[in-house]
Amino acid sequence: MPGKWKSMLPARSYGIRLLVLAILFIVGFCMQYKVPVFRPKEEHPINWSQKLVEKSIELAHCERKLLLNTQNKRKMALNVLTPWLAPIIWDGTYDINILDNQHNSTRIGLFVFAVKKYIRFLLPFLESAERYFMVGHNVIYYVFTDKVNEVVKPKMADGRILQLHYVVSDQRWQDVSMRRMEILTVFTKEHMANEIDYLVCADVDMVFNDHVGVEILGDLVATIHPAYFLSEKGTFTYERRPISTAYIPHGHGDFYYMAALYGGKVDEIYKLSMACRKGIVEDKKKNIEAVWQEESHLNRYLVYNKPTKVLSPEYLWDTNLPNGELIKKKRFLAVHKNHKEVRN
Ligand code: 4GW
Ligand code: MN
16 A cells, blocks of 8 residues: 555655755744744734733722832731731731631630829720620720729620729829739739630720721730831830840831730730839839830830731721821721820
8 A cells, every 4th residue: 555655646746845844944943043933923912001000090999098109108008917927917807707706705804094084084995895895705894093983884785894993093104004014913813814815905095996806816916006007117116225124126126016905815914014014123223214114115025025916007096197098997096185184
């Protein structure tokens, strides 16, 4: 059969063979040296500048409008993880139904001081907590005041308890604020250890304004100060004098935390308050006081004992601050106070 084929081929087939070989050679040559002859022609070239315009319109519609801002703002306000991989809690970063189920038997404490003229903030604080704080969970309010008899109890839901405790009122407001650490060292150890699993510590001159639930619970939890959440580290108002026990050298530290909301497991708050209390006492012996009192000591502690969870400024906001458009939910708001009226 093959012989038959051979005999059937015309003489000019040698020419054809040569032609095919030549074509193959040229094609191979062009492919090897990337001669552009064989590149497919783009029928509809992509208009990249048009694409960019479309993208920026899309981003402009982003719910939190974060991407419209400058590089720095964009980076900081989109952070959902710390450099040590702890979550930073923003709206949309958790599923509250799953977490509520996980915490159905968790006992939570809310620790607050209302001394001297700050007693006026207590009722709105507690009423707003009934509305937004750990709704549906077991809560004990630990209220410390020098005016136990003046406390007006809010209407409270089942599973919620108000504990009133007497505390001396210090003359200096700085000492009132710092005494919270001393009281915490005693109460976390002696009372709270058996009564609750997690403790949340808050300023009283605040109101809950939106959901604050079990998503904030963790071993050690701190909140980013709303005035510094877009700031460079170098501008943080840490204690910078090496003589203070709250000293944080330049280059150290991750966030500037605000002492108006932090929390954690009871034994973690015991350790934290012991360390801060010790620092405050040592400073007093040297007749110095950290620049932002217990907030400076808290920041120092948290630089070297990293929080396992960080709360975004959604959890501490003041409507007088700039950049409020970056904060979708303003969950815990500073009350605008007349400083002259509340000064002691
Ligand atoms: C100035 O005259 C004062 S009085 C500054 C604080 C004072 C104060 C604070 C007080 O008289 N009674 C009192 O209970 N506190 C507690 O310390 C209260 O829980 C308050 O929220 C916390 C911290 O003080 P602050 O809220 O005034 O601190 P900033 O200005 O940082 O919010
Ligand atoms: Mn305050």
